Structure formats: structure tokens, C-alpha cells
Amino acid sequence: MNATPDHVLDTLNSMASYLALFKNAFPNEARPVTFENFAKAIEAYEATLIAPAAPFDQYLEGNTHALNDQQKSGLALFIEKGCFACHNGINIGGQAYFLFGVMKKPDASLLPAADKGRFAVTKAVGDDYVFRAAPLRNVALRAPYFHSGQVWSLKQAVALMSEIQLGAKLSDEEENDIVAFLNSLTGRVPKIEYPILPTRTNTTPKPSIDR
Ligand code: HEC
Structure with missing residues (x-):
């Protein structure tokens, strides 16, 4: 999505609700907002995207x-x-x-x-x-x-x-x-309920398109 790891971390760190959500998801870590945890979170979500019963x-x-x-x-x-x-x-x-x-x-x-x-x-x-x-x-x-x-x-x-x-x-x-x-390989695709995402704050970096 045209974002560097730093850009991703700055974005997450700028919104208090993301900090809370990361703390919840990675309870044993002092600083849970890391690029690796961000990747793990996406991976854990993607692992639910299975389409059984084709x-x-x-x-x-x-x-x-x-x-x-x-x-x-x-x-x-x-x-x-x-x-x-x-x-x-x-x-x-x-x-x-x-x-x-x-x-x-x-x-x-x-x-x-x-x-x-x-x-x-x-x-x-x-x-x-x-x-x-x-x-x-x-x-x-x-x-x-x-x-x-x-x-x-x-x-x-x-x-x-x-x-x-x-x-x-x-x-x-x-x-x-x-x-x-x-x-015949098309399975039952998961129903996804879209969450309301944390809202941006004054310190949230804007998307950067000129890198
Ligand atoms: C020698 C291994 C091999 C054989 C044999 C083979 N495929 Fe593939 N297939 C591949 C590879 C490698 C790719 C990915 C190519 C790419 O990404 O450019 C692929 C991609 C595909 C895709 C595209 C999937 C997508 O999501 O883009 C289809 C459809 C497909 N194969 C069907 C078949 C069918 C039908 C046959 C038999 C007629 C077949 N393949 C035989 C290796 C093989």
C-alpha cells in the first residue's frame, strides 16, 4: 500500500485506540506496536479467510x-x-x-x-x-x-x-x-463484518505517494 514500515508504525502510534487494540492482542509485550506484530495481526486475520465446502x-x-x-x-x-x-x-x-x-x-x-x-x-x-x-x-x-x-x-x-x-x-x-x-473449487466465502476503524488524529501521517 505504498507505505514504509516507519510510516505504518507512525500511523498506528498516532491513534490511541490502535495502541489499546495492540495491547489487547499482544498482552505480554511492553511495546506491542511493532512492524512484526502488525504483520502477525494481518496474517492472523487472513488465516480466517477460508472458503470451505466447495x-x-x-x-x-x-x-x-x-x-x-x-x-x-x-x-x-x-x-x-x-x-x-x-x-x-x-x-x-x-x-x-x-x-x-x-x-x-x-x-x-x-x-x-x-x-x-x-x-x-x-x-x-x-x-x-x-x-x-x-x-x-x-x-x-x-x-x-x-x-x-x-x-x-x-x-x-x-x-x-x-x-x-x-x-x-x-x-x-x-x-x-x-x-x-x-x-467446482469455489467454496463458501466468509462473511465479513467490517469494523469501524480508529479515527485519524492530528499526528496521523497522511498517505505518501511521492516515494
Ligand atoms: C509444471 C507445473 C504446472 C502444470 C503441469 C500446470 N500448471 Fe497451472 N500453474 C503453474 C504455475 C507455476 C502457475 C503460476 C504462473 C504465474 O504466476 O505466472 C500456474 C497457474 C495456473 C493458473 C492461474 C491461477 C491464478 O490464480 O493466476 C491456472 C488457472 C492454472 N495454472 C491451471 C492449470 C491447468 C488447468 C493445468 C493443466 C492443463 C495446469 N495448470 C498445469 C504450474 C503448472
């Missing part, structure tokens, strides 16, 4: 009617074609890093030069354009796709994955079936 979950639990025939075909294709080699586990992905373009290099527009993925962390040549295999839960709600955010249609994302990761062109019907299956 049709696919219900299917795995034994409700064979939870998926329609097209979604079942899509699931079979997802396994047979090899998508699940990279997208697996409880979140249908998110477990490992892979080259984006194992079989075929994607278009330059999908590989912005400024974002080389894991390379930025490891500096290892082999990590150029290596990314986490995205978890596919709720993927139908989440366009645009890929790290570049350049692909806006899920069908196009599926076609592209097959082409560049598996070296196989899917038929139109296969693409539609896999998209139908991916739609």
Missing part, C-alpha cells in the same frame, strides 16, 4: 452428485493431462515452484522483464521465471490470472497452461470441461 470438497466427502457430468469430465482431464502434478494438495496448488513455460516459452507479454519470480529471491539462473503453482481454490473468482495479470479469461488460462506446461493443445470441449471443474 462442490469439489463435497464430492471428495462422498456426495457423488456434488459435481455435474461436465465437471466430472473436467476432473478426469485435470488428472489425465497432468495438471495435478503441479496443482495438488489441500489447496490444489501452492505447494511448489515451477518454471512458467516448462514445454514452451510463453509470449513476452506474459513475462514482464521486471518480474522474474523466484530469481529475485535466489539469484540462481535456473530460477528465472519460476513461480509458485497457484492454488486453484476459488480460482473462478480471481481473474486476472498469472503473475503478470495479463490473462482475463479462465478458459484462456487453462488453454495456455496446457500449451506451455504440458506441451498439449486442448480441444474446445476439453477446455470447457476443465473450466467447469475449476468452477
